[in-house]
Amino acid sequence: MSAPRPLASLAGPKGWPVLGNFPQIDFSRFHLQLEAWAEQYGEIYRLSFGPRNLLVTADLGLAQELLKDRPERFGRQLNLERIFDELGFNGLFSAEDDNWRRQRRIVITALNSAHLHRSYDAMRDTTARLERRWRRAAQTGEVLDIPRELMRYTVDITTQLAFGIDFNTLETDGHIIQDDLDSIFPMLTRRLAAPFPWWRLFHLPSDRVLDRSVSSVQARIGEIIRDCRQRLATHPERRAEPGNxxxxxxxxxxxxxxPFSDRDILANVFTLLLAGEDTTANTLAWAIKMFIDHPEAFQAVRAEVDARLGGDSIPPDYASANDFPLLEAFANETMRLKPVAPLNGFGVKADTVLGGIALPAGSGVFLLTRRLATREAHFHEAESFRPQRWLLNHTPVSPHHTRAFVPFGGGPRYCPGRNLALLEIKLVLAMACRNFEFSLAEPGLQVEEEFAFTMGPGNLLVKPALRQ
Ligand code: HEM
Structure with a gap:
């Protein structure tokens, strides 16, 4: 057996002295930059951020090892837990080892299908609010900033389902919690890639904006927790079967x-708010963009929704919401080409060898999940939008490596919000194609992929019209 290759010996873009590749990256296009370098250097290459060397890969074998061997061999990016902890949201997403294990169990139970089933009526009612909002917009000719609209929806759903409180930001004017959450993601991306932690020495104006946003969200979460304790005190019978x-x-x-501390509770409320907001909203926003770009596929999904909904405008119950095979295939194909998590970061916990490359403890890995799902080696006509490839009654043309499609991650840390997200996606898309037509408000304006921890569509301004 040949000796493992040192990470530093791999090909990769030449960086600056001391800072490495950090200054070459525009973090709002981080994933595009890493994908462009993969085009140049292949499916396995090296980067450096300051003194840290990183492996970047879109190799299927390496992907499976990285996703599976957690939390023992690989964790989240090494500095992630500390950065999240400094901001007070070291919850399930960032926690490691035993801290992660005890939190994981409770989050999984809270988001399981039985709970989704019980919460269905609230989800349907929130979808009806979104429909009313878009009907008004269609009647008045209002242009919708689609990701922002959908973030109102996803926060309203998460807070009802996970915390038992109805924020109803869909029907609220003025400042909403999403305004604060908005400024958190771009700063997280910057801090995670920073060659040195400047914010521990001094605060730039952007750090002060982040501090204000975090304090404002924490104050709101503090109120939610106090209300919940009060509710449990008034209704002690709820302790036998917690409702959320x-x-x-x-x-x-x-x-x-x-042994959860108050800080753990606050951190996990924060985590679910963050994890459930942009991800699902941006996935939905990309799907609306795909409705506009692929009118034939849109009409086919609409025909399926019409046939199943009869006189209803929104799926009336949990079973009917889960009975849209083509719509689900459309959502899968959207997530394959426009995944909101186009890359996943890992930290190496102890010296190890991955794919014949020696990775010292403390090094990092970026898995390019979108590239994995759009390589010709993994999917037939990989760059084309073909929802049918996901239909169960359809034999897909080879290659069709479903293991290369990991929009929700994989292995022990796969996304626990997957079923909730898919249910939201089916509800909103069914309601949308049943009732509306969509077009770009400014067709000359390029819709851009913007990376801010998740990848969403920038400039997606849409005019809804009532279906004729
Ligand atoms: C379309 C929507 C969503 C997408 C594409 C998505 C994607 C992901 C991905 C890629 C991960 C990392 C998984 C890994 O490392 O293997 C993740 C983790 C996570 N997601 Fe989601 N997610 C979505 C919605 C949600 C929702 C609605 C919630 C909860 C309200 C949620 C909560 C979480 C949490 C708590 C984790 C951390 C899990 C852990 O580390 O054990 N996500 N998600």
Whole structure:
């Protein structure tokens, strides 16, 4: 067996002295830059951020090892836990080892299908609010900033389902919690890639904006937690069967079965808000863009929705919401070409060898998940939008490596919000194609991929019209 190759010996873009490749990156286009370098250097290459060397890959074998061997061999990016902790949201997404294990169980239970089933009516009602909002916009000729619209929807759903509180930002004017959440993501991306942690020495104006946003969200979360404790005190019978994630965490804390601190509870409320907002909203926004770009596929999905909904405008119950095979295939294909997580970061916990490359403890890896799903080696006509490839009653043309399609990650840390997200996606898209036509408000304006921890469509301004 040949000796493993040192990470530093791999080909990769030449960086600056001391800072490495950091100054060459525009973080709002981070994924595009890493994908462009993969075009140049291949599916496995090297980067450096300051003194840290990083491996970048879109290799299927390496992807599976990275996703599977967690949390012991690989963790999230090494500095992620500390950066999240400094901001007070070291919850499930960033936690490692035993801290991660005890949080994972409670989050998985809180987002399982039984809970989604029980929460269906609230989700349907929130979808009806979105429909009313878009009907008004269609009647008045208003232009919609689609990702922003959908972020109102996803926050309203997450807060009802996970915390038992209805923010109703869909029907609120003025300042909403999304305004604060908005400034958090771009700063997270910058801090995670920073060659040195400047914010521990001094604060730039952007750090002060971040501090204000975090304090404002924390104050709101503090109120939610106080209300929930109050509710449990007034209705002690709820302790036997907590109705949502927040109640479950508080009950577990009080019963001392699981040693959660107040800080853990706050951090996980924050985590679910962040993890459930942009991801699902941006996926939905990309799907609306695909409705506009692929009118034939849109009409086919609409025919399926019409046939199943009869006289309803929104799927009336949980079973009917889960019965849209073509719509689901459309959503899958959207996530293959426009995944909101086009890359996934990993930290190496102890010296190891991956794909014949020696990775010292403390080095990092970026897995290019979009590239994985758009390589000709993995999918037939990989760059084309073909929802049919995902239909179960359709034999896909080879290659069709479903393991190369990981929009929700994989292995022990796969996304626990997947089923919730898919349900939101089906509800909104069914409602949207049943009731509306969509067109770009400014067709000359290029819709751009913008990376801010998640990847969303910039400039997606849409005019809704009532269906004729
Ligand atoms: C379309 C929507 C969504 C997408 C594409 C998405 C994608 C992802 C991805 C790629 C990961 C990393 C998985 C890994 O490392 O293997 C993740 C983790 C996570 N997601 Fe999602 N997500 C979505 C919606 C949600 C929702 C709605 C919630 C909850 C309300 C949620 C909560 C989480 C949490 C807590 C984690 C961390 C899991 C862990 O580290 O154990 N996500 N998600």
């Amino acid at each position: 994630f927040l109640e479950a965490m508080i009950v577990a804390q009080e019963s001392e079965q699981l």
